[in-house]
Amino acid sequence: MIPYGRQDISQADIDAVVDVLRSDFLTQGPMVPRFEQAVASHVGARHALAVNSATSALHIACLALDLGPGDWLWTSPVTFVASANCGLYCGARVDFVDIDPKTFNLCPEALARKLEQAEREGRLPKIVVPVHLCGQPCDMAAIHALATRYGFKVIEDASHAIGGRYRDEFIGNCRYSDITVFSFHPVKIITTAEGGMALTNDDELARRMALLRSHGITRDPAQMTREPDGPWYYQQIDLGLNYRMTELQAALGVSQMTRLDTFVARRHALARRYDSLLAGLPLSTPWQHPDSYSGLHLYVIRLDLPRLDGRTHREVFEALRAAGIGVNLHYIPVHTQPYYQGLGFRAGDFPESERYYKEAISLPMYQGLTEADQDTVIRTLRHALGIY
Incomplete structure (x- = not known):
């Protein structure tokens, strides 16, 4: 994994x-x-x-x-x-x-x-x-x-x-x-x-x-x-x-x-490589505001669902997990949690957040991730998307 x-x-x-x-x-x-x-x-x-x-x-x-x-x-x-x-x-x-x-x-x-x-x-x-x-x-x-x-x-x-x-x-x-x-x-x-x-x-x-x-x-x-x-x-x-x-x-x-700056620099190198390897796939890669230099804790892609030939967000996610890629989803919008629904919030209250939730997948991102591991992630993702 x-x-x-x-x-x-x-x-x-x-x-x-x-x-x-x-x-x-x-x-x-x-x-x-x-x-x-x-x-x-x-x-x-x-x-x-x-x-x-x-x-x-x-x-x-x-x-x-x-x-x-x-x-x-x-x-x-x-x-x-x-x-x-x-x-x-x-x-x-x-x-x-x-x-x-x-x-x-x-x-x-x-x-x-x-x-x-x-x-x-x-x-x-x-x-x-x-x-x-x-x-x-x-x-x-x-x-x-x-x-x-x-x-x-x-x-x-x-x-x-x-x-x-x-x-x-x-x-x-x-x-x-x-x-x-x-x-x-x-x-x-x-x-x-x-x-x-x-x-x-x-x-x-x-x-x-x-x-x-x-x-x-x-x-x-x-x-x-x-x-x-x-x-x-x-x-x-x-x-x-x-x-x-x-x-x-x-x-x-x-x-x-003592290694903080090195850790963040490595994450940026991995992100640049992800950006290159994911180019042209039916998804969007993270956009970085020109005023920012991200800590890059997470690398979140958003699936372009209309281009996936009927594959769902869940099917892509589960295919990645089944192949040993420990993807995650950050986060389920808080207002949709049962506790907050009990406070009066409802689906539809914050449409951009809910749209994000339906498309987002966090790919592996950590300073010890190797390029070989990253290649495995990309290859598996392509298969999950039906691209061989």
Whole structure:
């Protein structure tokens, strides 16, 4: 089986984790701050807060921005459910903005139209979560301009996008957002096994997220309500959670960061080769906006169904899987999930997202993918399409 994605673990990665196992700290030691500094320095953000998953990062980001009952969070339908669920965790309501059919990202024009209507109806969002699907950044300058006009906060869900750039600056620098979130799941560009990170340039947001990830507890006398009883003293000053990253995860992350740029460059080389080998087939390859340099977490094709002589999307997908090509589909539009249907969403609400879902297939894309493996993918895909 050739998977759609997988981690790349070197001996240096293994040695870094073993060193921590032999150290005095398995959690709450020096490696988490070191990993945070490595990422913040690389992308150009002032603060980075490592947590146990990107889902946790999204949650504390929403909490730090005071999202709560009576508020709205908007995001893209074409994303993993965590991008929307983080709003529900805070008691807010969630809505969606349809995608741009070329980038598969939240469409700024659709967002502008929806904001105009929401302003008339008195239900503007408190937070918008643009998702950098596949690693390609959204049009953040346009979204930031709308945020300034309408007064909402922006959380970039860059779970797919570490190592990518927007307008020649690294994604994660928060130039156009309040907070950016990365994921370090094993299929992502770099991994900490599980893990995530929230980045911000706002000192107060960083302080709040640091508090929220660790039970709302502080040992900083400056944050306490009275003088400490002694050196053992701590105070819970907020209702936080246990979202901390371990030292083992952080050590792996520090080691992986040394190869981040190499990993992304390799993905771009593979994408260029896919583009060439897929040319002329009844499908479309990913379009890259000239303002972006994608992290290329995913390589998504869209089938041209009218040209497939009756073959269906499902038949092509299943033929690939049966032949040992571990394709996937990123993602089922969130508003079509049963839970969200229970909240009132219906098929037809976001037609571009639903059209994408009927045509999209994620081909294998990871830094360890060989050209021989890629040739196997292409040969199998041609057979699945009925092209011999």
